Amino acid sequence: MSGFAYIVRDGNVAQPILKEALGQDASLSWIHLNTNDERAQLWLGGEAKLAQPVIDALTAMETRPRCDLFGPAALVNLRGMSSEALGDSDPLASIRIYAHGGCVFSVSRKQLNAIQPVRKQVEDGRILDPGDLIAAIAQAITEELDPMVAELGDSLDDCEEHISQHRAFDLRRLVNETRVKAIGLRRFLYPQRAALEKLAGLPVEWLADDDRLHLAAAADRAARMAEELESIRERAALTHETLTDLRAELIDQRSLVIAVAAMVFLPLTFITGLYGMNVEGLWFAKEPWAFDAIAILCLATAFVITAYFVGRHWFER
Known part of the structure; x- marks a missing residue:
């Protein structure tokens, strides 16, 4: 003590x-x-x-x-x-x-x-x-x-x-x-x-x-x-x-960006996957300009989808 x-x-x-x-x-x-x-x-x-x-x-x-x-x-x-x-x-x-x-x-x-x-x-x-x-x-x-x-x-x-x-x-x-x-x-x-x-x-x-x-x-x-x-x-x-x-708002914003990116690439994935199949009967598959046409189609599709979301002000939410 x-x-x-x-x-x-x-x-x-x-x-x-x-x-x-x-x-x-x-x-x-x-x-x-x-x-x-x-x-x-x-x-x-x-x-x-x-x-x-x-x-x-x-x-x-x-x-x-x-x-x-x-x-x-x-x-x-x-x-x-x-x-x-x-x-x-x-x-x-x-x-x-x-x-x-x-x-x-x-x-x-x-x-x-x-x-x-x-x-x-x-x-x-x-x-x-x-x-x-x-x-x-x-x-x-x-x-x-x-x-x-x-x-x-x-x-x-x-x-x-x-x-x-x-x-x-x-x-x-x-x-x-x-x-x-x-x-x-x-x-x-x-x-x-x-x-x-x-x-x-x-x-x-x-x-x-x-x-x-x-x-x-x-x-x-x-x-x-x-x-x-x-x-x-x-x-x-x-x-x-x-x-x-x-934190929830930031997660929502990031999720929105991911969702928009997925929507942009979804049709592009479908098109490239379709023409990536090794089968007969694909339209214009044997034409020399087919690759350029598909690339232009993909770019145009991506531009249209992105313009749609920008017009709807999704990125400002």
């Missing part, structure tokens, strides 16, 4: 071992565990002496963003980006936070990118209480997700621009990838917004007014990203339909 701990007392920051961070009279004691379920349960239940429902919530295998009130304490699940490999259906890593008074326990199964900048803020003395800490984690998560959502929108803009330039066939895979990413992120950002809004409104003493404002700002930012992802998902669906229509 790996992790770290911080103690903030009177503006001073210390980084003790995990066990020494327990039961300290400080404005903030932050204990973060980066471990698997079994080892986290043993430590949280043994050394930390947390209640079993809290341990189960902190070490659950599958979590969606949420916020629950446990008396004077709060349990918050958030999702953020990770440097470790994640599945396409679950593109964000979870962090589970339990805050009680001045003590905060956080657990993550994957390395969350937002943890490092928050640790830097704690070490610089800019985080003084649990409200500051949770708000900083939420803001760090949303700040990292915002450029990713904007990049998805820019990618879709490029696809739509290429469609207008008739370069559709190379874009279907890119549109599908953009749509899958948008769906995966949207799946967690909507409940994350609700969790942050609920946390900002909890009747707990350790959340100051400025903490509630920061949480509300992070919730608004998550809501904006969720709305943008919904727009990207709808645009990707429309773009995919447009690409499918363009």
Whole structure:
């Protein structure tokens, strides 16, 4: 089991071992565990002496963003980006936070990118209480997700621009990838917004007014990203339909050219096949001008059929 701990007392920051961070009279004691379920349960239940429902919530295998009130304490699940490999259906890593008074326990199964900048803020003395800490984690998560959502929108803009330039066939895979990413992120950002809004409104003493404002700002930012992802998902669906229509139209045009070519050569094949038979009785077969006459007949037939289709505007459809 790996992790770290911080103690903030009177503006001073210390980084003790995990066990020494327990039961300290400080404005903030932050204990973060980066471990698997079994080892986290043993430590949280043994050394930390947390209640079993809290341990189960902190070490659950599958979590969606949420916020629950446990008396004077709060349990918050958030999702953020990770440097470790994640599945396409679950593109964000979870962090589970339990805050009680001045003590905060956080657990993550994957390395969350937002943890490092928050640790830097704690070490610089800019985080003084649990409200500051949770708000900083939420803001760090949303700040990292915002450029990713904007990049998805820019990618879709490029696809739509290429469609207008008739370069559709190379874009279907890119549109599908953009749509899958948008769906995966949207799946967690909507409940994350609700969790942050609920946390900002909890009747707990350790959340100051400025903490509630920061949480509300992070919730608004998550809501904006969720709305943008919904727009990207709808645009990707429309773009995919447009690409499918363009592909079908192009196939129809090529099929039309093939059909016209077949109609032109069908009578020519019949004529040349007829005079290619090695039998007696073919008209003018022994005349010296027969080959020239058949060639002229074939050219005239091809010209008449082509002129007919051009006159009917088949090639303009």
